[in-house]
Amino acid sequence: MKRVEVKLSLPVVAPLLDMIRELSIELEKSLAAPQALHDLDQEFRGAWIGELLEGQNEDLRSLLSLFGADFFSEGVVAFDEANAEHIVRACTAVRLQLRERRMKSLDDDALETGDIDMEGLEEPVRKAFMCYLFLATVQELIIEHLDSSIIGS
Amino acid sequence: MAESRTSTRTETRSSPDLQLDAGWRVVVLNDPVNLMSYVVMVFKKVLGFSEAKARKHMLEVHEQGRSVVWIGVRETAEAHVFTLHQWHLTAVVEPDETR
Numbered sequence: 159m160k161r162v163e164v165k166l167s168l169p170v171v172a173p174l175l176d177m178i179r180e181l182s183i184e185l186e187k188s189l190a191a192p193q194a195l196h197d198l199d200q201e202f203r204g205a206w207i208g209e210l211l212e213g214q215n216e217d218l219r220s221l222l223s224l225f226g227a228d229f230f231s232e233g234v235v236a237f238d239e240a241n242a243e244h245i246v247r248a249c250t251a252v253r254l255q256l257r258e259r260r261m262k263s264l265d266d267d268a269l270e271t272g273d274i275d276m277e278g279l280e281e282p283v284r285k286a287f288m289c290y291l292f293l294a295t296v297q298e299l300i301i302e303h304l305d306s307s308i309i310g311s
Numbered sequence: 312m313a314e315s316r317t318s319t320r321t322e323t324r325s326s327p328d329l330q331l332d333a334g335w336r337v338v339v340l341n342d343p344v345n346l347m348s349y350v351v352m353v354f355k356k357v358l359g360f361s362e363a364k365a366r367k368h369m370l371e372v373h374e375q376g377r378s379v380v381w382i383g384v385r386e387t388a389e390a391h392v393f394t395l396h397q398w399h400l401t402a403v404v405e406p407d408e409t410r
Contacts, residue, residue, distance in 0.1 A: 191342070191399040206393065213397050246352075250345060250399045257344050266343040270313050294313070294346060301348045309356045 161238040162303045168233045174289045175225055181255045182218040190214065190251035190258075214251055220244035221252070237300050239307040246300045246308065249293040256293075260286035312373040313346050335388040337381040340401040341372050353398045354380065357391065382407055 189210055195203045224235045224245065237245060257269065261283055268274050276284055300308075339350075347369055354365035358380055371378035380402075381391050388404045395402035 189396075191396070191401060193396050193401065194403060197404070206396075210393075210396055246349070247398060250349065254342075254344050254399060269343045272314060297346055297349055301346075301352050305352055305355075308352065 159239050160304060160307055161236055162299065163234055163236045164299060166229070166233050166235060168230070171233075171292065172230075174285070174292055177256075177260075177285065177289050178252055178293075179222065181252050181259070182222060184259065185218060185251055185255055186215060187211070190254040214248075217244040217248035217251060221248035237304060239304065239311065242300050242304040243308045243311060246297050249297045253290055253293050256286050256290045261290065312341055312350060312369070313344060334407055335383065335385040336379045336405050336407045337388050337391045337395070338377050338403050338405055339368070339372050339380050339395065340403070341376045342401055345400065347373065350400065353395070353400060357394045357398065 189207065195206060198206060220241050221244070224241075228234055228236075257264075261269070263283060264274065264287070274287065276287065279287060350369045350372065351362070351365045354360045354368055355362065358365075360368065360380075368378045368380050381388060385404065392402045392404050
């Protein structure tokens with residue numbers, strides 16, 4: 159099984175974990191990307207959302223489990239075929255929630271191009287943006303190294 | 312769609328898969344959060360696209376705000392949309408009024 163280990167900077171990443179946990183709790187009962195489902199009847203819509211929420215929570219549990227004892231002792235996290243898909247999706251869920259709940263003040267265009275002056279941001283938004291970038295980096299690492307595992311699974 | 316560090320640009324246009332009993336289409340809409348590389352991976356995974364086709368549709372979403380990624384029977388269209396929702400892409404089913 160292909161496995162990718164990444165050594166992270168504990169002083170940089172550890173402060174972001176509280177924010178990721180907080181957002182994961184917010185996402186327990188709401189979808190990261192609410193969808194327009196008005197064409198579906200109520201019962202079908204309820205089942206649709208329920209199943210999406212169940213999967214979203216499973217993904218978030220995988221993401222949070224990365225940051226266990228190994229991470230706090232060595233700063234190492236590991237991705238493999240078993241967790242890559244869950245983690246890459248969970249990163250998206252948290253990034254969407256960050257955008258919606260912590261980074262509303264940022265312009266869509268600036269967010270798309272990444273043209274944002276970090277020094278000019280207020281502290282809570284700056285921390286949210288750091289978290290947003292960190293999760294994007296995790297996604298890029300997984301896609302670069304485990305893309306074929308995810309697509310083939 | 313958020314730009315990844317390795318994005319490239321192509322000028323080709325999309326041509327969605329056409330089923331014989333087509334009647335409904337799956338449309339993916341742009342968002343400012345998802346990485347280009349992520350969207351390409353999702354299209355490959357969910358819709359079975361080649362790298363080139365996935366990239367072509369991703370760029371269409373990015374530049375035009377939407378891309379028709381599949382056309383066919385409603386039940387299958389809804390199944391695709393559900394899976395795209397699992398991957399947090401904004402996707403809808405629309406009647407195919409071009410026929």
